[in-house]
Amino acid sequence: MPPRNIDLHPQNHHPRELSSYHFDVIIIGTGPVGLTSGYRLASAGLSVACITDELYGGDCPFFACVPSKALLRPAEALNAAKAVGGAREAIESHDIDVDAVFKRRDTILQNWDDTFLLDISANGGVTPVRGYARLAGVKQVSVQPHGESEKFFLFAKFAVIIATGSTHAVPDIPGLDQLKEGEEYWTNREATTGNTVPEHLIILGGGAVGTEMATFYSRVGSKVTLITKSAEILPRVELEAARMVRKSLEESGTSIRVALEVKHIEKQGPNNMNVNLSNGETISGSVILNAIGRKPRTYDIGLETIGLQGNGSPLAVNSSMVVNMPEFVEGNSPSEPWLYCVGDTNGLAPTTHMGIYQCRIATNSILQSIQQHHPTISITTPRGFNNTEAKSWAPGTYPQTIFTDPSIATVGHTLASAKAAGLSVFAIDNNFAFPGAGLYGDLPGWARWVIEERTEKILGATICSLEASDLLGSVSVAVTHGLSLKDMVHVVPPFPTRGEFWREMLNTAGY
Numbered sequence: 001m002p003p004r005n006i007d008l009h010p011q012n013h014h015p016r017e018l019s020s021y022h023f024d025v026i027i028i029g030t031g032p033v034g035l036t037s038g039y040r041l042a043s044a045g046l047s048v049a050c051i052t053d054e055l056y057g058g059d060c061p062f063f064a065c066v067p068s069k070a071l072l073r074p075a076e077a078l079n080a081a082k083a084v085g086g087a088r089e090a091i092e093s094h095d096i097d098v099d100a101v102f103k104r105r106d107t108i109l110q111n112w113d114d115t116f117l118l119d120i121s122a123n124g125g126v127t128p129v130r131g132y133a134r135l136a137g138v139k140q141v142s143v144q145p146h147g148e149s150e151k152f153f154l155f156a157k158f159a160v161i162i163a164t165g166s167t168h169a170v171p172d173i174p175g176l177d178q179l180k181e182g183e184e185y186w187t188n189r190e191a192t193t194g195n196t197v198p199e200h201l202i203i204l205g206g207g208a209v210g211t212e213m214a215t216f217y218s219r220v221g222s223k224v225t226l227i228t229k230s231a232e233i234l235p236r237v238e239l240e241a242a243r244m245v246r247k248s249l250e251e252s253g254t255s256i257r258v259a260l261e262v263k264h265i266e267k268q269g270p271n272n273m274n275v276n277l278s279n280g281e282t283i284s285g286s287v288i289l290n291a292i293g294r295k296p297r298t299y300d301i302g303l304e305t306i307g308l309q310g311n312g313s314p315l316a317v318n319s320s321m322v323v324n325m326p327e328f329v330e331g332n333s334p335s336e337p338w339l340y341c342v343g344d345t346n347g348l349a350p351t352t353h354m355g356i357y358q359c360r361i362a363t364n365s366i367l368q369s370i371q372q373h374h375p376t377i378s379i380t381t382p383r384g385f386n387n388t389e390a391k392s393w394a395p396g397t398y399p400q401t402i403f404t405d406p407s408i409a410t411v412g413h414t415l416a417s418a419k420a421a422g423l424s425v426f427a428i429d430n431n432f433a434f435p436g437a438g439l440y441g442d443l444p445g446w447a448r449w450v451i452e453e454r455t456e457k458i459l460g461a462t463i464c465s466l467e468a469s470d471l472l473g474s475v476s477v478a479v480t481h482g483l484s485l486k487d488m489v490h491v492v493p494p495f496p497t498r499g500e501f502w503r504e505m506l507n508t509a510g511y
């Protein structure tokens, strides 16, 4: 299955065209996190260069969040309508129009033409630069245009931000190295950009990518087999929620194999792969999707020029997103930090929304440092830059939604992770049997709050339902600010809505 013909390296914004190689801040990587950082700093009056080696906008808009959600949303909308009598009768005999789904996704992504993002950035005053960037010492960055050997050197007056994101990790499975990546085995790129429905898709990995793509491809007619190492799919969410998604996937024909490893992969012929499992079973499919996780792009970005390691492990930062530097680096002034790292590259919370949160913190920190050390420089922000330290989330506890059917929205601890952290907690659960949920038809729904015994503070929440993401905001405020059950009594959801689960939880808790 050949990859789509996407031009990853358009010819404009060559570094040769720059009128100056000196900027206040240089940003390496223009995913959503680098772009937003650039926009915030340029809006405050700084000169900013944003360097990208591929499409301006990064993985999220072109190969990850946006195309995957664009593929998933039509089926979600159709299922939601079919669950409601009155609407159901009008559409019962109709199903997803796959070609229209692909076409809509292509339109949303502007056919992988990054001009719209370049325009937003340029209108905000950012200077886009195309080429592969590497640190070349303190506050120095080299840029090598695609396919060329010449390097151009850029100089930052105040700061460099590393926002190089992540790329798919490749498992060490014998035989996989014999297959052509992008054709004989897919990564997230082919799974989200393709416009074909494979006959039998074998997915390796039962995390967010694996389950979301199983949801889409099984819904549009592929036979799907999902193989994962963990004892259940989505091992980081509440078991009850993972089981609801598993049940729904199995009902749509997905075969799920848990607690198994792939021992060997063998190509039998075109679109014909054999996958041998640790239990001795062999599964034959047409395409394999590698969805076993991602690795930060910390390799080959010149970290060694400032005494750091860059081998694909996350880049350690402090709460202001300042990179932890070696004790002595020539030209480095510890009192005035200059190197920041945000987004997937620091590994703290690899999602777009959390990266954008980090960029708010990092850019505030840069602006505050400039104001402190260079008071004559004029900085314009409508409301200042007070928040310069990020909240520290225990691994996996930051807010997130997995867009399966039903979707799972989570924030804070699960019951298991709270207990593993030594916390004394109890759970309150609800099955969405209340009037507001009933209006949406007979769709599954489940929610859990994890409450600390002594303080009755909410430490975590999971909502598993149609459009769960839209119910996460209020509970995220409660968890982030440590509200107690007593406080939450005064947070009143409107009637009749799915938000009523809130009231039901309080009732169950005895409030």
Ligand SMILES: Cc1cc2nc3c(=O)[nH]c(=O)nc-3n(C[C@H](O)[C@H](O)[C@H](O)COP(=O)(O)OP(=O)(O)OC[C@H]3O[C@@H](n4cnc5c(N)ncnc54)[C@H](O)[C@@H]3O)c2cc1C
Pocket (backbone or CB within 6 Å): 028, 029, 030, 031, 032, 033, 034, 051, 052, 053, 054, 055, 056, 057, 058, 059, 060, 063, 064, 065, 066, 068, 069, 131, 132, 133, 134, 163, 164, 165, 166, 188, 192, 209, 297, 300, 301, 342, 343, 344, 345, 350, 351, 352, 353, 354, 355
């Ligand atoms: C299939 C899939 C679906 C996802 N869905 C969601 C979702 O629904 N919601 C969500 O919040 N998250 C989702 N994620 C995660 C999300 O995509 C990432 O967290 C997000 O893209 C990280 O943004 P970033 O800016 O840190 O990096 P990226 O988006 O990876 O962008 C980094 C950019 O830096 C460039 N770059 C790298 N190295 C260099 C260099 N040396 N020189 C110049 N440029 C360089 C890259 O080309 C890229 O453009 C999904 C991920 C996948 C794989």
Ligand SMILES: NC(=O)c1ccc[n+]([C@@H]2O[C@H](COP(=O)([O-])OP(=O)(O)OC[C@H]3O[C@@H](n4cnc5c(N)ncnc54)[C@H](O)[C@@H]3O)[C@@H](O)[C@H]2O)c1
Pocket (backbone or CB within 6 Å): 171, 204, 205, 206, 207, 208, 209, 210, 212, 227, 228, 229, 230, 234, 235, 260, 261, 262, 291, 292, 293, 294, 350, 351, 400, 401, 402, 403
């Ligand atoms: N909606 C969202 O927010 C969203 C959607 C997709 C991806 N993402 C983010 O993108 C990143 C990557 O997601 P992902 O699903 O690729 O990774 P992941 O780490 O979330 O899940 C990978 C899964 O693969 C399994 N696995 C590992 N090695 C394996 C092997 N050799 N064979 C079979 N299974 C194996 C693991 O047990 C794990 O369950 C994550 O940070 C995720 O949060 C977010």
